[in-house]
Amino acid sequence: MEQKYKELMNGYISDIENYLRRYTEDKSGNESQQKLTEAMRYSLEAGGKRIRPVLVTEFCRLCGGTPEMSAAPAAAIEMIHTFSLIHDDLPAMDDDDFRRGRPSCHKAFSEATAILAGDALAVLPFQIIADDSVLDSSIKVRLISDLASATAGAGMIGGQIIDIENEKRDDVDEENLRYMYSLKTGQLIRTACRMGCIAAGADDEKIRLADSYASKLGLAFQIIDDILDVVSTEEELGKPVGSDAENNKTTFVTVMGIEKAKQEADSLTNEALEILDLFPDSEFLKALTAELLDRRK
Amino acid sequence: MEQKYKELMNGYISDIENYLRRYTEDKSGNESQQKLTEAMRYSLEAGGKRIRPVLVTEFCRLCGGTPEMSAAPAAAIEMIHTFSLIHDDLPAMDDDDFRRGRPSCHKAFSEATAILAGDALAVLPFQIIADDSVLDSSIKVRLISDLASATAGAGMIGGQIIDIENEKRDDVDEENLRYMYSLKTGQLIRTACRMGCIAAGADDEKIRLADSYASKLGLAFQIIDDILDVVSTEEELGKPVGSDAENNKTTFVTVMGIEKAKQEADSLTNEALEILDLFPDSEFLKALTAELLDRRK
Numbered sequence: 001m002e003q004k005y006k007e008l009m010n011g012y013i014s015d016i017e018n019y020l021r022r023y024t025e026d027k028s029g030n031e032s033q034q035k036l037t038e039a040m041r042y043s044l045e046a047g048g049k050r051i052r053p054v055l056v057t058e059f060c061r062l063c064g065g066t067p068e069m070s071a072a073p074a075a076a077i078e079m080i081h082t083f084s085l086i087h088d089d090l091p092a093m094d095d096d097d098f099r100r101g102r103p104s105c106h107k108a109f110s111e112a113t114a115i116l117a118g119d120a121l122a123v124l125p126f127q128i129i130a131d132d133s134v135l136d137s138s139i140k141v142r143l144i145s146d147l148a149s150a151t152a153g154a155g156m157i158g159g160q161i162i163d164i165e166n167e168k169r170d171d172v173d174e175e176n177l178r179y180m181y182s183l184k185t186g187q188l189i190r191t192a193c194r195m196g197c198i199a200a201g202a203d204d205e206k207i208r209l210a211d212s213y214a215s216k217l218g219l220a221f222q223i224i225d226d227i228l229d230v231v232s233t234e235e236e237l238g239k240p241v242g243s244d245a246e247n248n249k250t251t252f253v254t255v256m257g258i259e260k261a262k263q264e265a266d267s268l269t270n271e272a273l274e275i276l277d278l279f280p281d282s283e284f285l286k287a288l289t290a291e292l293l294d295r296r297k
Numbered sequence: 298m299e300q301k302y303k304e305l306m307n308g309y310i311s312d313i314e315n316y317l318r319r320y321t322e323d324k325s326g327n328e329s330q331q332k333l334t335e336a337m338r339y340s341l342e343a344g345g346k347r348i349r350p351v352l353v354t355e356f357c358r359l360c361g362g363t364p365e366m367s368a369a370p371a372a373a374i375e376m377i378h379t380f381s382l383i384h385d386d387l388p389a390m391d392d393d394d395f396r397r398g399r400p401s402c403h404k405a406f407s408e409a410t411a412i413l414a415g416d417a418l419a420v421l422p423f424q425i426i427a428d429d430s431v432l433d434s435s436i437k438v439r440l441i442s443d444l445a446s447a448t449a450g451a452g453m454i455g456g457q458i459i460d461i462e463n464e465k466r467d468d469v470d471e472e473n474l475r476y477m478y479s480l481k482t483g484q485l486i487r488t489a490c491r492m493g494c495i496a497a498g499a500d501d502e503k504i505r506l507a508d509s510y511a512s513k514l515g516l517a518f519q520i521i522d523d524i525l526d527v528v529s530t531e532e533e534l535g536k537p538v539g540s541d542a543e544n545n546k547t548t549f550v551t552v553m554g555i556e557k558a559k560q561e562a563d564s565l566t567n568e569a570l571e572i573l574d575l576f577p578d579s580e581f582l583k584a585l586t587a588e589l590l591d592r593r594k
Contacts, residue, residue, distance in 0.1 A: 026450070027451070028450075028451060028455065030455070030459065030476070031462070032455075032458045032459040032461075032462040032463075033450060033451070033455045033458060033459065035458065035462065036450050036454070036455065036458045037450060040450070083416075087412055087413075087416060090389075090412065091389075092387075092388075092403075092407075092408035092409045092412060093409050093412065106389075110389075111389035112389045112390050112458075112461050113458065113461075115384055115387065115389060115390065115412070116384075116454050116457055116458050116461075118416075119380075119384060119415075119416075119419060119454050120449050120450045120454045122416060122419045122420055123419055123420075123445050123448045123449045123454070124445065124449045124450070126423040126441055126445045127441070127442055127445035127446050127449060129441075130438045130439075130441040130442035130445065131442050136434075137433075137434035137435045137437070137438045138434045140434070140438050141427045141434045141437050141438060142427075144423055144424070144426075144427040144441060145424055145427035145428050148420050148421065148423045148424035148427065149424050151420045152417050152420045152421045152424060153323070153325075153330060153333050153334060153337070153417045153421070154324070154325060154330070157333070157413050157416050157417045157420070158325065158327070158329075158330045158333065160413055161329045161330060161332065161333045161409075161410065161413050162327065162329040162330065164329075164409050164410075164413075165328070165329035165332065166329075179327070
């Protein structure tokens with residue numbers, strides 16, 4: 001399985017990176033617009049795990065769809081994710097000079113270019129889905145509605161404003177933390193899984209199961225991230241440990257304690273894997289889930 | 298006509314402002330998300346002429362559509378316009394502390410809130426069109442494709458990056474200036490007129506005429522803006538005159554000379570009005586065109 005999983009994953013990632021290049025081709029011949037495209041591609045090509053587009057592609061396949069059906073929504077969600085990273089790194093937001101070991105977009109280009117590259121990557125996804133050549137209009141409309149609502153003020157962007165406002169507060173409790181993450185990171189993971197099903201024309205029950213799997217995956221991933229910041233060695237984590245405590249940050253470990261956090265992560269992982277039993281041929285997704293959630297073991 | 302025109306215009310604006318409030322209702326009950334909504338509404342409610350949504354509504358009516366058909370695209374385009382103003386005013390962009398006589402969004406709230414309010418207003422329009430209850434799926438897909446492509450890197454955002462890059466150059470010529478404005482301000486005006494026709498289910502010939510009218514309107518408006526900055530008194534203009542020259546800015550007056558600029562604005566105005574002759578019942582739009590383009594006379 002291990003070898004086959006890696007091959008499949010590499011194939012998915014290579015397809016996704018091809019879509020991203022194809023969908024960002026600059027046809028203007030204008031120097032300044034080419035620079036904008038360069039900034040968009042710089043951030044899109046920074047790598048990362050491509051979890052969201054892989055989830056779109058795989059849920060589409062599990063529901064009987066083809067790779068052509070999931071190409072547009074897969075590229076679209078990676079663009080939305082990338083736009084959020086570019087804007088999150090800006091000086092007025094998290095002020096991060098580095099992202100995945102390279103200068104962040106506003107350091108590699110300029111702050112103005114990074115704002116506009118993020119803006120373009122927030123809008124282009126809707127054009128890509130609308131202009132797709134294989135999906136039906138009614139499917140496109142569902143995908144666009146789902147992706148936009150998962151992104152806007154009731155979704156990811158809502159989670160970001162809560163996260164920023166929480167930095168000024170010292171009364172952030174478990175409920176607030178769960179709600180914030182359910183929006184900031186949870187919504188895009190859920191819409192990724194749902195969009196895969198919708199693109200394949202799946203029924204509502206399949207969409208509901210995919211959504212439920214995604215909720216558990218997203219929350220477990222976040223809890224484990226917080227645990228790793230406390231228990232890892234710097235070598236294991238690939239970045240400084242203990243940065244949350246140093247920044248006086250409220251995490252699942254600070255609100256729940258480390259034992260309860262570990263128990264909840266384990267329960268969520270098992271529940272997520274159980275949902276996948278209801279999809280035939282879900283070995284790849286189980287391996288992906290295990291890889292994402294078993295990082296400390 | 299004057300009185301009837303004003304009444305119709307006030308009715309349109311009041312409808313549009315109602316849509317904008319309805320489409321930005323916060324249902325979260327969360328304090329931070331409410332703040333985001335407040336920032337979005339602060340900028341949406343700053344007034345302005347509402348030219349773009351009025352053009353959507355009026356072209357929809359001229360093509361036999363109802364106000365219900367144009368409600369979503371009209372609100373959507375005003376949100377895109379507002380998102381661009383919020384981000385344009387940011388310190389890393391034009392660094393404007395005031396907008397329409399009030400503190401700009403990042404001054405009234407914070408820079409982070411303004412970035413996120415702009416982001417939300419860039420994405421929400423696509424949800425509003427996708428979730429509309431009267432338009433067909435195929436019409437929604439056309440509207441979304443048209444609006445997104447007019448906004449992204451090949452549209453308005455492309456024009457913004459050219460404008461910013463041009464500030465560093467001293468060789469901006471007439472061709473470059475025309476191209477920059479055709480994207481930065483022209484694209485949204487054109488998509489406004491086209492979307493009105495598309496929402497009403499108009500044929501391609503009507504859409505082409507509306508687009509041609511909009512190109513002339515947009516360019517004439519920009520040329521007149523540049524003329525006014527030179528020939529107006531401060532009292533007439535409502536803002537300091539001569540600011541372009543003071544900022545050493547390339548304008549249609551600097552590249553064409555004032556006489557040629559006036560001639561071209563007059564020609565474009567006449568051509569725009571002639572196109573409106575091809576639409577029955579276009580008196581309101583003619584009055585609007587005359588008001589927008591006759592500001593100095």
